Amino acid sequence: MSKNGSNLRFIFTGGGSGGHVSPALAVAAQLKKELPDAQIIYAGIKGKAEGIMVPKAGIPLKFVNSAPMPGKNPLKLIKFGFIMATGFLKALLIILKFRPHLVFATGGFVSAPIIFATAFLRKITLGGFKTKILIHESNVHPGKMNMMAARAADAVAVSFGETIKNLPKGKGFFSGYPVRNMVAQGEKEKARKELGIPQNGFTVFAFGGSQGARTINRTLANAAPELLKYPDIYIIHGTGKPFGESWEYHGYEDVNEIIGKMDEDVDRQRYVVKDFIDNMELYYAASDLIIIRAGAGSIMEVCNLGKPSIIIPISSVYSDHQTGNARYIERAGAAQVLYEKTDPFKGITTPFLDTEEFVKAIVELRNDPSKLEQMSQKAATIFPGKPAEIIVSHILHLCGKRDKPQIVEGKEYQNDRILGLDSVQLENFLKAVKGGKKPPLEEDEVKLLKNKIDTYFTSSSTVLRTRALRIAGLAKYCELFPIVINCAGSPKEKPFVRRDAFESLQSLVFCDKSYKEEVVKTTVTGLSDPYYETRFQAGKLVRIFAEIYEISSSERKELLYRLYRNLDDRCFEVRVESILAVASIETEKNKAIQNFEKCYFDKVWKVRKALFRGYEILVRRGIITSEEALVEFDKILITSNGYITEYELKKQFNNSKSFIIGKEVK
Amino acid sequence: MFHYIFEIVRESGGPAVFGYITSRTLVAFVSAFFMTLLIGRPIIIQLYKKGFRSFERSYGDINSQSKKGTPMMGGIIMFITGIGNAILWCDMTNPFVIVLIISAVWFGLFGAMDDYLKIKHKNPDRGLSRIVKFSTQILFGIALAIFIVHPSISPLPSNIADGMQVPFYKGILFNSPFLVALWIIFIIVYSANSVNFADGMDGLAVVPSIFIFIVIGIFSYIIGNFIHAQHLLYHFIPGSGEIAVFSGAIVGAALGFLWFNSHPAEVFMGDMGSLFLGGTMGTAAVLIRQEVVFIIAGIIFVIEITSTFIQENIGFKNFRRILYRAPLHHHFHHQGMAESKIVARFWIISAIMAAVAVITIKFR
Incomplete structure (x- = not known):
C-alpha cells in the first residue's frame, strides 16, 4: 500500500431499488474524485436497479444472492435460508479475492451477504481481518436487517439526525443523503x-x-x-x-x-x-x-x-x-x-x-x-452540509488516512411516538398512555393512529384485525363505532374478533349515545355467543353501558333473561360478569336474590367474590337495603383457596424508594 | 472416585459395605443434599450480584410482578452438586454414567446459554431461538439413539436395545431398531421440554422430577441386579445399577435446591435447571429402556406439555382459547387458586403416579 492511500480497495453494496443505489454511486463518485487510483467494485443482485445503474457509472459489478425476509411460511423460510447461504458464500469469495479495506453499504437486503460475510471473517480471525464496515442508513426508522448490520458496522452514516438515537451508541453520525449532482435552482x-x-x-x-x-x-x-x-x-x-x-x-x-x-x-x-x-x-x-x-x-x-x-x-x-x-x-x-x-x-x-x-x-x-x-x-x-463529502472523509478516517472528521449536527424534530412501532408495541404504548404513564397523544399522532388502525382493520390477518379492534378501543376511535358493533354481533367473525370487538365497545360506548339500540341488541346476541370469552366481555359491556344508557323495560327483560341463564355458565368468568351485570340493571330485588343464591357455594371463589360486589352495587342503587344485603352475606361460603402473597421486604423497598424519590413506585 | 477407593479397600480385605450400590446411592443422596445447602446461598448471592435476575413477564392477567428480581439460573447449584456427587460416588468406568454426565453437561450448557442470552438482552423472549433449542435436543436424541441401537457400541444386550418394553407385559413388544431410535429421539425432546414447561411456579418442576428420579433409581437397581431382575422378570442389563447412584446424587441435589426454591422462592432454576433435569431424566429412562414407566411417573409433565400444545396449536389456530390459560398451572391460577395450593396438588398427583409406576413392577 502506498503512502498516500491511492491503492485502497473498496466494495460498495446495496440495492434492490434506485433509492439504495444512487447514494452509493454518489459516494463512489466523490471517492473517485478524491482518490483517483482507488479500486471500487460493486456487489448487487441480478435483475434489480443496480444492474442498470452501476455499469452506467463505470463501476465493475459482482453478483451475490440475497432475498428479503419472508413471512412465517416454512417452505419460503427454507428457500430464504438457502439463498442467503449461497449469497454468503459468494460474498466470502468476493471479499477474500478482493481483500477490500472498507465495505460501504447502503442497507437493504442486498447488502446483507457482504456485511455479514465481512463481520464473520473479522470474528473468526479475531480481528486479524481488518476490513472496516460503514453503513449508510437512508430512512428515519432503520429496518430490522439494517439494525442487525449496524451492530456489525464500525460506523453508520444517517440521513436524518434523529436516527442516531436508535442506533448502537457511538456508531451513528449525521451525513445526510448523498444525491447526484443536479440542475441548480434558478434554471x-x-x-x-x-x-x-x-x-x-x-x-x-x-x-x-x-x-x-x-x-x-x-x-x-x-x-x-x-x-x-x-x-x-x-x-x-x-x-x-x-x-x-x-x-x-x-x-x-x-x-x-x-x-x-x-x-x-x-x-x-x-x-x-x-x-x-x-x-x-x-x-x-x-x-x-x-x-x-x-x-x-x-x-x-x-x-x-x-x-x-x-x-x-x-x-x-x-x-x-x-x-x-x-x-x-x-x-x-x-x-x-x-x-x-x-x-x-x-x-x-x-x-x-x-x-x-x-x-x-x-x-x-x-x-x-x-x-x-x-x-x-x-x-x-x-439537509446541511455535503453528504458525499462527509461520508468520504469518514471512509478515509476509518482507513487510517485522515484524522477524525468534524461531526455535523443533523436537525432533530420532535418525533411522532407511534411511528416505528409494530402492532403489539402500539397496543402496549396506548395502554401506557391510558394508564397515565406516558403523556397523551397529540393531534397529529391521533390522525396517524387512526390511519394505522384502518390499515390494520382492513388487513387480511385475523390477528391484526383483533388488535385493530382493541387499539380502536384504547384510542377511542369513535368513527369506527358502527363497524365494531357489526363485528361484535356477526357470527361469521372469528371468536377472538367478536371478543375483542366487545372489549373495544366497552370504551367506545362513551363516544355516542345514539347507537344505544344497536349496542343493546348486539349485546343480547353476545351474551349467548358460543365462545365463552365473548359472553364474558358482553357481560362486562352490560355493566358499563348500564351507567350511561337509559335502558327500556323490554330491553332490560331481554338482557336479564340471558344474564340469569349465564349464571349457570360453565365458564367462571361469564358467571362473574353476569352477576355484576345483573346487579347493575336489575330492578326487582327478589328475583336478583333468588338467582344469586345459586352461586353462594360456587366452586370458584372469584364468583363468590363477585356476589359481594354485586350486592354492593344493588345497595348503592337502592334496590335492596343494607340489612337485607348483610343477611345474604352470611349465607355465602367465605373460605377459599386463593390468597395473595406479599413480599414484605420488597414492599418496604418500594415504600422507602417512593419516599426518597417523592413518587409512587410500583 | 470413591468407588476406586472402596474397590482397593475391598481387595485388600477391608469391609465391602461401602461398595454396594444401595449404600453408595444413599451416601450420594445425603452428601449431594448437604453440599447443595452449603453452596446454595453463596451461589444465589453471586447470581444476584451478577445480575441474573428474573424479569416480569406478562402471562395475560397473572401477576408475576411480585416475583421480579428473583435470582435465576439456580440450576447451576443442582448442576454442580448433582454432577459433582455423581463423579464422587459412581463408577466412572461405567458407560451409563458417562452417557448421563455427557447429557447433563450438554443440556446444562445450552440451558445456561439460553439464560445468559435472556439476561443479556433483558428480554425473556430473546434466549436461544426455538430452532436452536430443538436442534440441540434432537441432535442429542440422535446420538443417544445410535449409541443404544447400534449393536457394536451399545452397552445393552441386543434384544433389549432395540426392543420396546411396556409395563404390565413381561416380554418385549417388538424389535425394531428404526422405530426404537425414533422413539428415543421423541423421549429426549419431550423430556427436555416437559420440565421447562412445568417450571412456572415455585417448586412445581423440582418435586415431580425428584419422584421420577426415585422411580428411575428403583428400576435401574432392579434391572442392574441379576437376581432381582430374574425374580421380577425384567431383562437384566449389566451395569445399569450405577444409574441408581447417579439418581441418588441428583435427587439429593434437587431436594437441596427445593430448600431454596420452595414457595416463596429465593431462586429459580431457569432454563439451565429445567433442561438439565429434563435431559438427564429422559436419558436415564432411555438407558434402562423403561420410557413408558417414565411417562407414567411424569404424568404432570405430560399434562403440562399437552395443555400448552392444545391451547396454541388447536385453540389459537382457530382464534379461540380452549383453556383459560396454558400451561395448566396457569389455568388454575387464573381461576384464583393460590400458587402454593396448585403446587401442592401437582405434587400429590406426581407422588401417586410415581407409586403407580413402582407398582407396575409387581403387576406383570
Whole structure:
C-alpha cells in the first residue's frame, strides 16, 4: 500500500431499488474524485436497479444472492435460508479475492451477504481481518436487517439526525443523503423552455418512482378534470413502467383507462402523461410543486433542489419508514403530507387517497405563493452540509488516512411516538398512555393512529384485525363505532374478533349515545355467543353501558333473561360478569336474590367474590337495603383457596424508594 | 472416585459395605443434599450480584410482578452438586454414567446459554431461538439413539436395545431398531421440554422430577441386579445399577435446591435447571429402556406439555382459547387458586403416579 492511500480497495453494496443505489454511486463518485487510483467494485443482485445503474457509472459489478425476509411460511423460510447461504458464500469469495479495506453499504437486503460475510471473517480471525464496515442508513426508522448490520458496522452514516438515537451508541453520525449532482435552482425558465412548458403556469409534477405508484396515479388521474378547471395549472404525470415481469401493476395503462372512462374531456395539452422519464432533473427544475412518494431518495432530491412538495407515503402494516420520512419533512415545514387510506366502512382494502382532499391541497398551495416560497426555502435548508463529502472523509478516517472528521449536527424534530412501532408495541404504548404513564397523544399522532388502525382493520390477518379492534378501543376511535358493533354481533367473525370487538365497545360506548339500540341488541346476541370469552366481555359491556344508557323495560327483560341463564355458565368468568351485570340493571330485588343464591357455594371463589360486589352495587342503587344485603352475606361460603402473597421486604423497598424519590413506585 | 477407593479397600480385605450400590446411592443422596445447602446461598448471592435476575413477564392477567428480581439460573447449584456427587460416588468406568454426565453437561450448557442470552438482552423472549433449542435436543436424541441401537457400541444386550418394553407385559413388544431410535429421539425432546414447561411456579418442576428420579433409581437397581431382575422378570442389563447412584446424587441435589426454591422462592432454576433435569431424566429412562414407566411417573409433565400444545396449536389456530390459560398451572391460577395450593396438588398427583409406576413392577 502506498503512502498516500491511492491503492485502497473498496466494495460498495446495496440495492434492490434506485433509492439504495444512487447514494452509493454518489459516494463512489466523490471517492473517485478524491482518490483517483482507488479500486471500487460493486456487489448487487441480478435483475434489480443496480444492474442498470452501476455499469452506467463505470463501476465493475459482482453478483451475490440475497432475498428479503419472508413471512412465517416454512417452505419460503427454507428457500430464504438457502439463498442467503449461497449469497454468503459468494460474498466470502468476493471479499477474500478482493481483500477490500472498507465495505460501504447502503442497507437493504442486498447488502446483507457482504456485511455479514465481512463481520464473520473479522470474528473468526479475531480481528486479524481488518476490513472496516460503514453503513449508510437512508430512512428515519432503520429496518430490522439494517439494525442487525449496524451492530456489525464500525460506523453508520444517517440521513436524518434523529436516527442516531436508535442506533448502537457511538456508531451513528449525521451525513445526510448523498444525491447526484443536479440542475441548480434558478434554471426554471431554461428547463421550461426546453420541455415546452408555458413560462407563467403553475406546474405540478407527480412522479411515483421508476416503477410507479398506484395511489398517486389513480388519484391524479381522477383529480385531473377538477384541477384543469384552473386555467394556469399544468400537470406532468410520470406513471412509471413495470420493471421486469414480476410487477403486475402497469401505471401508464391504468391511467389512460381511467381517463378514457371519464365523461368530461381532459385537456391533454395541459395534462401530460409519460410512462418513463429519463431527464428527471429538467422536470424537477421546471415544476412549482412536486408530488412524490416518501422514499428517502425522492424526498432528498426534492429537498436539495429546494422544491415544495406534497408527499404521499406508502401505508404499510409492517413498516412506517415512509411515513416517518414524510413526517420529518412536514415538521421541517417543507412539505405537506397526505395519507393513503383504506376504508373499513366500505371494505376497501386497496389504499387510496381522497380526491377532494388532494385537489384542495394543490389548489390551496397554488393560491398561496408566499407559502410555497417559504416551503421551498425550508426545503433547501433541511439537509446541511455535503453528504458525499462527509461520508468520504469518514471512509478515509476509518482507513487510517485522515484524522477524525468534524461531526455535523443533523436537525432533530420532535418525533411522532407511534411511528416505528409494530402492532403489539402500539397496543402496549396506548395502554401506557391510558394508564397515565406516558403523556397523551397529540393531534397529529391521533390522525396517524387512526390511519394505522384502518390499515390494520382492513388487513387480511385475523390477528391484526383483533388488535385493530382493541387499539380502536384504547384510542377511542369513535368513527369506527358502527363497524365494531357489526363485528361484535356477526357470527361469521372469528371468536377472538367478536371478543375483542366487545372489549373495544366497552370504551367506545362513551363516544355516542345514539347507537344505544344497536349496542343493546348486539349485546343480547353476545351474551349467548358460543365462545365463552365473548359472553364474558358482553357481560362486562352490560355493566358499563348500564351507567350511561337509559335502558327500556323490554330491553332490560331481554338482557336479564340471558344474564340469569349465564349464571349457570360453565365458564367462571361469564358467571362473574353476569352477576355484576345483573346487579347493575336489575330492578326487582327478589328475583336478583333468588338467582344469586345459586352461586353462594360456587366452586370458584372469584364468583363468590363477585356476589359481594354485586350486592354492593344493588345497595348503592337502592334496590335492596343494607340489612337485607348483610343477611345474604352470611349465607355465602367465605373460605377459599386463593390468597395473595406479599413480599414484605420488597414492599418496604418500594415504600422507602417512593419516599426518597417523592413518587409512587410500583 | 470413591468407588476406586472402596474397590482397593475391598481387595485388600477391608469391609465391602461401602461398595454396594444401595449404600453408595444413599451416601450420594445425603452428601449431594448437604453440599447443595452449603453452596446454595453463596451461589444465589453471586447470581444476584451478577445480575441474573428474573424479569416480569406478562402471562395475560397473572401477576408475576411480585416475583421480579428473583435470582435465576439456580440450576447451576443442582448442576454442580448433582454432577459433582455423581463423579464422587459412581463408577466412572461405567458407560451409563458417562452417557448421563455427557447429557447433563450438554443440556446444562445450552440451558445456561439460553439464560445468559435472556439476561443479556433483558428480554425473556430473546434466549436461544426455538430452532436452536430443538436442534440441540434432537441432535442429542440422535446420538443417544445410535449409541443404544447400534449393536457394536451399545452397552445393552441386543434384544433389549432395540426392543420396546411396556409395563404390565413381561416380554418385549417388538424389535425394531428404526422405530426404537425414533422413539428415543421423541423421549429426549419431550423430556427436555416437559420440565421447562412445568417450571412456572415455585417448586412445581423440582418435586415431580425428584419422584421420577426415585422411580428411575428403583428400576435401574432392579434391572442392574441379576437376581432381582430374574425374580421380577425384567431383562437384566449389566451395569445399569450405577444409574441408581447417579439418581441418588441428583435427587439429593434437587431436594437441596427445593430448600431454596420452595414457595416463596429465593431462586429459580431457569432454563439451565429445567433442561438439565429434563435431559438427564429422559436419558436415564432411555438407558434402562423403561420410557413408558417414565411417562407414567411424569404424568404432570405430560399434562403440562399437552395443555400448552392444545391451547396454541388447536385453540389459537382457530382464534379461540380452549383453556383459560396454558400451561395448566396457569389455568388454575387464573381461576384464583393460590400458587402454593396448585403446587401442592401437582405434587400429590406426581407422588401417586410415581407409586403407580413402582407398582407396575409387581403387576406383570
